[in-house]
Amino acid sequence: MKNKKFLVALAENVSQMPQEDIQKLRLIFTNRRAIKYFLKEYRSIKQGVYFLPQCDTISDFVQQHSQLKIADELSLIYVLYNCYQQVWYSHNPLGKDEEKETFEQFYFWGKTILSDFDDIDKNLADASKLYITLSEEKEIEDKFDFLDQNQKEILSQYFADFKKLYSAQSSLQRNFTKIWHCLFEVYELYRKALAEHSLAYSGMIYRDLVERLQQGSESFGDDMFAFVGFNVLNQSEKALFTHIKNNNKALFFWDYDTFYTQSSSNEAGLFMRENIKAFAHDETFSQNDFSAIENNDCRLKIVSSTYSTEQTNYIRSWISNLEKEYGKSLQQSDMAIILNDENLLPFVLKSLPKTINNCQTKVNITMGYPFKFGKLYEQIADFLSQAGESDKTIKQQLGELTQFLIDTAQQPECEPKDKQACFSSIKTIEQFEQTLDFIDSELPANFVSKILLRLLKKRTMPFESDATDGIQIMGLLESRSLDFDHILMLSTGSSNLPKVSNTITFIPHSLRVCFNLTTDEKKTAVFAYYFYRLLHHAKTIDYVYSMVLSNKDAEEMSCFLQQLRVELQKPIKLLKLPRGENINRTTITLPPKDEQTIEQLLSGRREGDEKSSYFSASLLNSYISCPLSFYYERILKLKISEADEDYTYRALGNLFHQAAQIFEESNKSKPINTCIEESYNLLKDEEKSIMVQFHKDIAASFLKDLEIYDNKKPERCFVAAEREVVKTIEIDGQLFRFGGKIDRIDKEGDKLILCDYKTGGSPEKLQEIEKLFDPNNKNRAKYLFQIMFYAWLEWDGKPIDVEVIYLHKLKSSHYEVKSYTYNAILHEEFDQKMRELIASMLSTEKTIWETLGNDNVCQYCNYKDLCSKDIDTENDD
Incomplete structure (x- = not known):
């Protein structure tokens, strides 16, 4: 299967279409940036004279098929204000000494109502049912028959809570219920008022297009459509896609990965799982690899x-x-x-x-580049801060501000980017003045200044x-x-x-769930x-x-x-990252490598020592990576506190290894969950305290995958699990103990098979034996060194197979457990390098414990602040 970047794969797919199809094709993207990248890839593929497919964003496409125009926010809220006043005061007449709410007072919560209306229309919700007032809870069954039982239960709970919350008589509670009772009437009047001016908000245009398609008053001729890179679809988009799928030729190109679409618990795939099912991939595009994350x-x-x-x-x-x-x-x-x-x-x-x-x-x-970060924004803010103190009208003050920007742009020292900022601001002010003309009402200067600054603050400059x-x-x-x-x-x-x-909204969460509106979870x-x-x-x-x-x-x-x-x-x-200034590493004195420190290392690891220990694979791996780090950790025993996450992973590894041992030693007769529980009981108390059911499930999943893998190898027989192997070997006239625990030993015929389990990490490839001992090898195979070390200990002159089993990869069809044969030739090389390694470790020819590691190792070293090696990037002056 092909594993290519999404837009590269898309460009290749489109370029292979017949020319007549490309001429009729309209590609609909989520954003303009994706269009630029797609066209770049498409042009790199095509040669000679070719037809460029038409590309649009979804918002531009919907706007093109509407006679309505999306108005600016200030105009939209002003029309909403007038409609709201008309409805509100018809139901709630002014009392004595009461004054009508001003536009300035209404503006900020008017934005909330507008946002709710936009969400309602984009998701084709029935506003008459959403804003309905239920006198009795039993009416849910009659008036909400379109909801499933779960949604009805959610709604019942909402109205029970609503009744409790708003049964009191505070003004806030009374006002909310009054507002709620008016909102559907406001919604209908508002949409009608906007349509009379050929204006709309975004959701209104979406709903208008869908309704006209359903009525048959709008069609797309014989155009072909390709919808590219969508994720969450509102109900309008779903209806639009369905219509085009049924009435035109529609192609769907989804950008996803099975890592999250095949996991029902991963919210990243929440919408994609629905999309793939409802709108199948283009057939040729589906041949691409959609498991890139795992592989x-x-x-x-x-x-x-x-x-x-x-x-x-x-x-x-x-x-x-x-x-x-x-x-x-x-x-x-x-x-x-x-x-x-x-x-x-x-x-x-x-x-x-x-x-x-x-x-x-x-x-x-x-x-x-956000305009608010520029010095021009500060100058405009200073100018407008004095607007309320001036005797001039707001129009006159905006005229003076425009002239100030023109003068600034014409100054010789004004840089091109600052000129662009000036002219962009002038354009914003001109559009703002047109909005004020549309409103045709005298608004407080301070309020107008505040709104204009908000508009400018949202602007960005091309960069x-x-x-x-x-x-x-x-x-x-x-x-x-x-x-x-x-x-x-x-x-x-x-x-x-x-x-x-x-979400700041008048629509409670439970209603949002029932009517498929936007929620924080979505x-x-x-x-x-x-x-x-x-x-x-x-x-x-x-x-x-x-x-x-x-x-x-x-x-x-x-x-x-x-x-x-x-x-x-x-x-x-x-x-x-270290705080503030970098440590001057050249002032650090490295520890001496002398007889005393060597003795600390050897203590307990020589044959005849009272304390019984040995050279392990992890200890040797540590020394190869960096002798200095090895000194701090293994000789000085300078411990760095372990992160909670790291401790959790280690505990998970222990949980699995013990469970695997129990499972294998029972001849796989014990249920896997029983093995997990028995293993859990063997953990230390501090390990148990951080284990939750989720970790047990992961371990059980690993063990099940391992069982499936084992069943494919019936010729093998189990020998031992978690076997500790210790061997005394003579090097330069001294007897040293080497050892470790082998996760599992199998046998096939007369041949031993050593297996090492890994619950994380990436599969390694065996290079030359020499590279396993090379500290400057960025891709040094530490896991293979470990299993080869065990083969070195078990060597009796007969070939031994070694395997590193990456448990988290066993489910993947792309992963295959790689087996290597440790034979006489490899043993001779490995044995020679081991003797050289021990000799280097014990030699005092180099008088300090120095770092030999590559920068990849140094970057994550716990002891880098105690090292003289400079691994920081130098600053450009």
Whole structure:
């Protein structure tokens, strides 16, 4: 199966269509950025003269088929204000000394009503039933017969709570019920008033198109449609897709991965599971590989900083590491910085180096550069802050502001980007003045100034070197359908990812669920999808979060990251950024490597020593990776507190290994769940305290997969599980003990088979024996070193098969357990390298414990602050 980036695969698919089909084809995307990337890929494939397919966003497509025009927010709320007043005061006449609510008072909660109406229409909800007033709960059965039983129960609970909550006589409670009673009437009057002006809000246009399609008054001729990269579909979009599917030729291109669509508990696949079922893939496109997450070798890293702005200190290190690892193959256009908090953007831009791979750094800010970060915004804010004190009309003051911007742009020292900001602001002011003309009502100057500033604050300035060239800086939303090789995602703490605040609405949650409206749970699922889809084709992803919020509260990593660490079952590196200035590593004195420290190492590991210990595979792996780190951990015994997550994974490993031993030793007669429970009872109390049913389920799943794997090998017989092997070997005239626990030993005929279980990590390939001992080998196979070490201990002159079984991979059709034969030739090489390793370890020829590890090892070392090696990126001055 093909594993290609989504838009690359799409471009190839479309380019192979007949020319007459391409001329009739309309591709509908979720956003304009995806269109740019698609066209880039399409042009790179086609040669000579060719027809470019028509591409639109879904919002543009819907707008094109409507005679209504989406109005600006201020106009929409003003029309709503007039309709609301008409309905409200017809039911609630003014009392003596009471005054009507002003537009300024209405504006901010009018936005809430408008948002509710928009949601109702986009999801084709029946407003007459939604805003109905039930005098008795039993009316649910009669008036809500379109709901299923579960929805009716939710609704019954809502009205029971509603009755309790609003039975009191506070003014707030009375006003809410009065407002609720008016809202359907306001809804109907409002839609009618907008239509009379040929205006609409977004949801109204969606609903209008769907209703006209259902009535037969709108059609799309013989056009072909392709819907690309959608995830959550509102009810209008579902109706639109269904109509086109039934009446035109419709193709659907879904961007997903089976990692989350086949897991009902993963919210990232919530909507995609429905989409694939309702709107099947294009047949040829379905031949692509949709299990990329499980099968790729994406390197993941989670980085914590103390404060939010300190996250950007990591950017240069991120780029420098990529330059070292990928060399000239590293392209800026393959790199993306994802911002979950746009307030970091100015700090990000300042942190970028001037060059990447000796080429000038180019930047494209997909989201645009927020106008609020520019000095011009501050000048406009100062100007408007005095609006309420002036005797001039607001129109006159806006005219003066426009002239100020013109004068500023005409100054010789005004840079091109500042001129662009001036002219963009003038355009916004002109549009705002047109809105004031439409309103045709005198509004307080302070209120008008506040609204104008809000409009300007939302504006963004283009910030592009080229449409798809340079490092891409974008929000998570803008990354839809796009794939990058190297991703740095900032602000991945729980407060920003997912960034779902409680919905401000007049429609209670239970009603939202019953009427298929937007809920916070759905928003979270949307963010989960955007988060997980970036894993599809990336080579590296670095997630950075701050541990302290601006209000000094503690911050945790996002629940998505925590979920990823448990479910992905791949190695994820953890790194903590140091506070403030980097440590001057050249001032650190490295520990001496002398007879005393060597004696500490050997104590208990020599034949005849009172204390019984041995050289294990993990100890030797530690020394090969870095002698200095080995000294701190194994000789000095300087312990670094273990993260809760790491301890949990270790406890999970213990739970499985003991359960597997119980299962095998019972000749697989004991039920798997019984083995899990018996293993759980053997855990230490502190391990039990962090184990929940979820971890038991994972261990049980691993054991079941292992049983299926074993059943495919009937020629094997079980010998032992968790067998401790200790062997005394003479090296340079001294007798040393070597040992370890072998997870499982099988036998096939006369041949031993040594198996090592791994609950995480990526499969390794056996290179030359020499590379297993090379500290500078970035891809050193530590797991294979361990199983080869056990074969070295078990060697009796006969070949031994060794296997590393990656339990989390057993379900995958792409994974096959690789078996290697440890024979006489390998044994001779391994034995020689082992003797050289021990000799190096015990030699005092080098007078200090030095670091030999590569930067990949150093980056995540617990003792890097006690090391003289400089692994930090140098700053450009």
